[in-house]
Amino acid sequence: MRLVPSTTELDRTSSINEGKILASNEARAHFTLAGYHFNPDQVTQHLGIQPTSVDASGASSQLNKPALSSWELSTKTVTDDIDVYKLTDELIKKLEPAKDKILEICKSHNLSPRIGVVLVLSVDKKESVPDVGFGARAIRFLADIGAFINVDYRLSERI
Secondary structure, eight states, rough: OOOOOOOOHHHHHHHHHHTTOOOOEEEEEEEEEESSSOOOHHHHHHHOOOOSSEGGGGGGOOOTSEOOOOEEEOOOOOOOOHHHHHHHHHHHHHHHGGGHHHHHHHHHTTTTTEEEEEEEEOOOSSSSOOOOOOHHHHHHHHHTOEEEEEEEEEEOOOO
């Protein structure tokens, strides 16, 4: 049992007290199918791909008060060496074998396909800003299925 804090712990504590500890960049990519009045379990069954999250709000919503349902496949959130091209490619490789099934389910349930990138950018001036873009493979796949692209970003807070 150590009673005296190490130099590193003291530096971290004093930095925290001075508000100098800054969060690093974070990123994740996701592919989402969204629409009204559908059950995301039907998408999972049709595609044969387990989603990372679903929202079945619209499955039982009334016609006069429609609510969106969604089916989402996401990468893990990464913090080191963020490569948006790599993140989106990772998703596309999982989805390409199901391209025709994605088109079918979108048409039969009037779903909107989209790929999104969620970035939390560090306010630390020493932290590099990640490149945000999509490779030819991703662009071709997204165009083939008529998908939207959304990039959502915000600045991190001091921790």
